Structure formats: C-alpha cells, structure tokens
Amino acid sequence: MIYCDIAVPIKYPGTLSGCGTEQIEPFMFDRPARFTVYRHETEPHFIMKDDHHRWYLAVRWKFTSLTDVKYARQVHRPSYVDEEVTLKLVDYLEDMNLAPQLDDFDKAFVHTTVFAEDLDDIPASRQLRIANADGEDDPSVMQCIHFIENKYNGRRTRFLAGFETRSIATVTENRYYLEHIHLPASSFLYLQYFTFFQQYGRVPSKQMMARLLENLWASAQAMNNRWNRSLLVTEQVEN
Numbered sequence: 257m258i259y260c261d262i263a264v265p266i267k268y269p270g271t272l273s274g275c276g277t278e279q280i281e282p283f284m285f286d287r288p289a290r291f292t293v294y295r296h297e298t299e300p301h302f303i304m305k306d307d308h309h310r311w312y313l314a315v316r317w318k319f320t321s322l323t324d325v326k327y328a329r330q331v332h333r334p335s336y337v338d339e340e341v342t343l344k345l346v347d348y349l350e351d352m353n354l355a356p357q358l359d360d361f362d363k364a365f366v367h368t369t370v371f372a373e374d375l376d377d378i379p380a381s382r383q384l385r386i387a388n389a390d391g392e393d394d395p396s397v398m399q400c401i402h403f404i405e406n407k408y409n410g411r412r413t414r415f416l417a418g419f420e421t422r423s424i425a426t427v428t429e430n431r432y433y434l435e436h437i438h439l440p441a442s443s444f445l446y447l448q449y450f451t452f453f454q455q456y457g458r459v460p461s462k463q464m465m466a467r468l469l470e471n472l473w474a475s476a477q478a479m480n481n482r483w484n485r486s487l488l489v490t491e492q493v494e495n
Contacts, residue, residue, distance in 0.1 A: 259439065266356055267355040325368060380400075384416075400490050408432075
C-alpha cells in the first residue's frame with residue numbers, strides 16, 4: 257500500500273460551507289497561523305490557507321503502484337497522456353468546483369509513505385522512485401538518494417528527498433510509528449512544511465526534525481548550496 261498526502265495550490269475557494277477549522281499544535285510552527293486548516297465535513301479533503309494568503313486543497317489517497325501515484329498528482333492533463341488514463345486530482349478538483357493555481361508546474365506537492373517489513377527489502381533504486389513519485393516505467397535520471405533516518409523501538413524510518421520533483425517520501429519498517437504517529441499526524445505536518453519550503457524557501461518551524469528536513473530538502477535542489485552535508489546520508493543507486 258502506498259499512502260499519498262497531496263497538496264495543490266488553488267484559487268480562492270469562496271465560501272467554506274461544510275468545513276470546520278482544525279486545531280494545530282502551536283509549537284509545530286514558529287508563529288501562529290502559518291496555516292489555517294479547514295476540514296470538509298463530508299468529503300475527504302482539507303482546505304488550507306497559508307499566512308501569505310495562498311490557498312491549497314490537501315487530500316490523502318491510497319494506491320497500489322507508483323504509476324498510479326504519478327498520475328494522481330497531475331494538476332493538468334498533458335497532451336501526451338491518453339484520454340483513458342485516469343488523472344484523479346484533475347477529476348477531483350473539477351468535481352469539487354475548485355480551480356488549480358499552478359501555472360509553472362504540472363504536478364501537486366506530494367508526501368508518499370510506504371511500509372516495509374524490512375527497509376533492506378526496498379532497493380535504493382526503488383526508494384529513489386518513491387521519493388521522486390516516479391512511475392515504474394519512468395526513466396532513471398538520478399544516481400543517488402538523500403535521506404535522514406531514525407530508529408524507534410528498534411525499527412527504522414527513513415525520510416527521503418525528491419530531486420526537483422516537488423515530492424518527498426517516508427519509508428518505514430515501524431508499523432507502530434506508521435499507524436499511531438506518522439499517518440495520524442506527522443505525514444500531513446511534513447507536507448505542510450514541505451509546501452511552505454517550496455513556496456517560500458524555508459521551513460516555518462524551530463523544531464529539530466523540521467530543521468533536519470529543511471536541510472535534507474535543500475540538498476536535493478540543484479541551485480541550493482545552503483545545506484549541511486553532515487546532517488544527512490547519501491547512498492549511490494545501483495543500476
């Protein structure tokens with residue numbers, strides 16, 4: 257199973273009928289109201305507004321293949337994609353009467369999460385595809401992965417950076433962390449951090465994990481040299 261938390265900039269959604277405001281832990285951000293989050297009462301999505309008055313739709317979906325992930329975060333239908341291919345986000349925005357506000361990139365921000373009984377069962381080449389949200393048939397371009405890793409109750413969790421893809425990933429062998437911490441709270445929070453980082457160049461938090469993630473994500477940007485190599489791990493991808 258592949259979990260995807262997706263965020264896409266949208267035009268002002270108008271009235272937010274059917275939505276209630278979500279409480280956000282104040283210490284997660286460096287100042288209040290970095291994000292205001294509205295949960296829809298009957299639909300699975302959130303509406304977010306950042307403190308620069310940009311609006312986003314956020315939603316979590318589950319898939320069984322990386323190709324499904326790739327197509328699910330398309331914001332516009334490219335001319336090279338066959339008409340019979342389902343573009344879930346394109347259809348969902350239309351159904352919800354929401355318009356994307358994204359003209360310079362054709363894909364939404366995404367945080368992909370995968371569980372494995374043993375991290376060593378997932379080769380670095382597949383971890384790279386997960387981090388980049390690439391389909392199984394996409395060409396390989398990068399030759400290494402960038403990640404940070406922790407261990408909780410003897411089980412590992414790895415946080416990976418995508419390379420110029422507006423994507424990040426978590427791969428974990430810790431089922432307790434996945435079910436009780438990551439999916440209920442951390443996955444969406446890290447997507448908020450990542451979205452803000454992509455939009456404004458920084459993570460709006462003083463928490464240690466947030467600072468480590470900011471350094472990791474900066475390391476995957478071609479034109480960014482403001483990161484500390486000692487705070488992450490790189491591993492070559494075998495062809």
